[in-house]
Amino acid sequence: MRWEPGARERLQAAALELFATRGFEQTTTAEIAQSVGLTERTFFRHFSDKREVLFYGQDQFLQAFLGGLHAAPPNASPLEVVACALDSAAAFFPDERRPYSRMRQSVIDKNPALQEREQHKFAGLAVAVAEALRVRGVGEPTATLAAESGATVFGIAFAQWIREGEERSLADIASQVLHELRNLARP
Amino acid sequence: MRWEPGARERLQAAALELFATRGFEQTTTAEIAQSVGLTERTFFRHFSDKREVLFYGQDQFLQAFLGGLHAAPPNASPLEVVACALDSAAAFFPDERRPYSRMRQSVIDKNPALQEREQHKFAGLAVAVAEALRVRGVGEPTATLAAESGATVFGIAFAQWIREGEERSLADIASQVLHELRNLARP
Numbered sequence: 001m002r003w004e005p006g007a008r009e010r011l012q013a014a015a016l017e018l019f020a021t022r023g024f025e026q027t028t029t030a031e032i033a034q035s036v037g038l039t040e041r042t043f044f045r046h047f048s049d050k051r052e053v054l055f056y057g058q059d060q061f062l063q064a065f066l067g068g069l070h071a072a073p074p075n076a077s078p079l080e081v082v083a084c085a086l087d088s089a090a091a092f093f094p095d096e097r098r099p100y101s102r103m104r105q106s107v108i109d110k111n112p113a114l115q116e117r118e119q120h121k122f123a124g125l126a127v128a129v130a131e132a133l134r135v136r137g138v139g140e141p142t143a144t145l146a147a148e149s150g151a152t153v154f155g156i157a158f159a160q161w162i163r164e165g166e167e168r169s170l171a172d173i174a175s176q177v178l179h180e181l182r183n184l185a186r187p
Numbered sequence: 188m189r190w191e192p193g194a195r196e197r198l199q200a201a202a203l204e205l206f207a208t209r210g211f212e213q214t215t216t217a218e219i220a221q222s223v224g225l226t227e228r229t230f231f232r233h234f235s236d237k238r239e240v241l242f243y244g245q246d247q248f249l250q251a252f253l254g255g256l257h258a259a260p261p262n263a264s265p266l267e268v269v270a271c272a273l274d275s276a277a278a279f280f281p282d283e284r285r286p287y288s289r290m291r292q293s294v295i296d297k298n299p300a301l302q303e304r305e306q307h308k309f310a311g312l313a314v315a316v317a318e319a320l321r322v323r324g325v326g327e328p329t330a331t332l333a334a335e336s337g338a339t340v341f342g343i344a345f346a347q348w349i350r351e352g353e354e355r356s357l358a359d360i361a362s363q364v365l366h367e368l369r370n371l372a373r374p
Contacts, residue, residue, distance in 0.1 A: 116303050
């Protein structure tokens with residue numbers, strides 16, 4: 001087995017391009033590998049299947065979210081903790097990543113099974129954040145409410161961030177959506 | 188084809204009993220039908236597959252949620268509208284339904300595919316509620332935030348309602364969880 005420098009990134013870029021132009025279902029792992037001069041065997045050294053190309057990096061994203069949460073000051077309110085987590089998660093998506101994220105979303109939007117996988121990812125994020133909040137001493141139902149709200153804010157902000165013509169950073173948008181959440185709950 | 192009075196309800200009760208005791212995967216539609224003296228053909232007159240037995244009534248639930256939303260006073264804030272929707276949705280689950288709901292959840296908790304289907308149901312609920320709020324003139328991202336928060340509050344309240352030993356009504360629990368959401372957002 002040869003070491004292929006940057007193989008993962010090349011496979012990822014090629015896969016996304018093929019998914020977007022030919023369709024996810026119509027693209028095979030062999031085609032993805034061939035399009036960048038690699039073997040299917042190399043593909044499977046990096047990804048368990050073609051779906052996982054779209055969800056690679058999910059663990060690092062979760063760790064970014066939780067990292068921000070752990071870095072929040074001890075006396076922060078649950079929603080302030082969530083704000084720290086959102087900032088940290090947003091840093092995971094710098095502006096140069098926007099075109100990739102936009103194309104990825106367009107592939108997911110066309111495929112119900114990928115949409116369910118994406119929803120499952122967000123549900124898992126909320127469960128992990130709620131657990132981390134409970135470890136900080138936040139009780140229920142507040143921990144789950146704050147965690148679910150954080151996932152909702154992130155989802156709304158992310159959808160806005162990849163909209164055509166949007167130029168604000170993800171962190172700025174997330175901070176504005178969180179502000180709207182505070183307004184919403186104000187009597 | 189004979190008309191079988193109460194066939195749907197009998198099939199539903201029998202299916203749930205079998206799913207809970209033998210497992211969802213291990214139960215066939217023929218067994219469900221036979222266990223209440225009906226044919227598989229009768230089963231398929233009522234349900235498209237065994238999974239749908241667990242999700243029957245989903246449309247009426249959505250209509251209950253939206254009905255409460257439409258009945259909210261014109262000057263209600265988005266979260267007050269959601270509170271009306273939650274009250275109406277909670278009325279769909281009177282206390283005598285609690286044992287059924289509890290057993291249904293235990294079946295879903297054991298099966299990842301059923302969990303994804305359930306998450307998908309909640310995602311669909313939030314999308315429909317957001318749309319109804321926009322029709323009422325609520326802008327974005329507030330409409331989506333309020334709708335997602337409503338789905339979250341309902342999910343947390345429902346999980347508490349079916350907990351062993353819980354005796355409060357679903358409406359009471361939902362109202363308390365909504366109150367916690369307001370506290371959460373208070374600076």
